[in-house]
Amino acid sequence: MKTVTKYPWERINPWLVEIPASAREDMLVPARIYVDDVLWERAIGDRTLEQLVNVATMPGITGFAYAMPDAHEGYGFPVGGVAAFRAEDGVISPGGVGYDINCGVRLLASDINFGEVRHRLEPLMTDLARAVPSGAGKGGRLRFGGEDMNRVLADGCRYLAEIGMATPEDLERTEAEGSFRRADPGKVSDKARDRGRGQLGTIGSGNHFLEIQRVERVFDPAAAEALGLYKGQIVILIHTGSRGLGHQVCTDYVRAMDEVMARHGIKLPDRELACAPFQSKEGQAYFGAMCAAANFAFANRQAITHATREVFKETFGDEGGLRLVYDVAHNMAKLEDHSDGGTDGGQIVVHRKGATRAFGPTNPETPEAYRDFGQPVLIPGSMGTASYVLVGTDDALQRSFGSTCHGAGRAMSRTAAKKVKHGSEVRKELEKQGIVVRCAGLGELAEEAPHAYKDVDRVVDVVHNAGLARKVARLVPLGVIKG
């Protein structure tokens, strides 16, 4: 039986469905959803498709409006959405990036095996939880204000390298070297700075976490070797973003654009899609502020790395070194040159909201060390389930503007998740699997429980089979610190 949605659709291949541009009269381009049959059923279960179709109406959109296999309804754009707008005459939209600007993931690799950690996990997690504050609004040890804050916003990880909290190798292995040059701290409001004060080096709440994991399986030994990964190895995955500072930057600019859209002659089906021409004063102001917030997020993950390294050194001595494998954003808008990528524009503003950049081996933005394999792509699973390391492909440039999924993707509301299982039950189940959990509250545990999410193995199989990224390794959690 053909699945019923309000839009006509066609399956292009086992991993891809298309909604034609004729499906609604205001669409400018078709919409494409990377899903197998099971995930397609999920996608039509909420407002994901309607939101994607809304995105396809935005001025200057080029190619397709994409949804990744982990997509679910958001506000304005779907989460797991990718849209590119021509830099010349298209728009930039704060809602297309989201409130958590440069939410992203970074992976640290140790030289320690599972056996060496197994019996020290409890005290190690306690020390880590102390060094890396988590939970809503919990303040960190670093107090950046005034000029320090300006430097973080302007230079991100480059500033942290200056003050001894990042190595040159860390910078090489961070997207954009952890420092967007287009950042304009002057466009970040005092309110945003107030919300960000004291939050550098903290994880925050929601689905953000720091996990100690074990490399459980290697799919591609050559790529794994290049990334410095091997079976049984202890690694650390950090998932967080720009905290209150980014939230306020988005809030400020959604409002600013809401007021000027009419003047720019833009009319959209949802006010949260608020946008302005990229070349306009408002568009450029947001771009500068967003890049600054993104630098704050890179610096945040770097500060957490610094604290984690100190704990590992105290616990394991000289054996406790941690190498940065990669750090990549999944909530960003970037000015990219895709002239070789089959789009009609060349210079485009790619919005990835809950989607990870996945550049292939030949892309100049892929770090030197990974040029034989592609840019590492880090996909965190939900709490207590597997995470994945993949590498980007050159084909992804034509297929999804060089983008792939960003996680398992929620399948159930927070309320529904809490009805299925109480937090104490979730904690017990995780502990039964040998996972040590450090979490502020039981409510948060229930809301983020594995059953509230889609199956990450299935999601990753779709992007692998669709050629958006290639599987390198599967990681399983040993210890979780959650907000």
Added chain:
Amino acid sequence: MAEPSHRFVDHTSEIGLQVQAASFGELLAEAARGLARLMLREAPAAAEGETRDFEVSAHDRESLLVDWLNEILFVAETGLWIPLEIEVLEASDTRIRARARGVTVELSPSMVKAATFHGLEVVETADGLSAEVILDV
């Protein structure tokens, strides 16, 4: 006239806050009470201490509702204080002045990132007004 009320509506990843009230001023106050409940994660709390005054202006009802909630989020996150008893001193479609008593919290309650415009419309009902705000959490 019906008493103002609010309830939380399911959303896959966020939280919908559905509010109704007899007047727009009361709708704003009730939305703030709903937001406060979320920020406190339903923990019981009683207003104490001195009052704080709020004044927010915007260009229409929807943007005022969004700005008002985002102002409360900002004060809560940076001032570690959540308003509970809200008295509307003056309200129009584009401006609210309010006085609130609230509770001081130990940790900054940043679980809610922002109030959004998604699908937002303040609609007239038989009993007054209603609106549903999607909160990014």
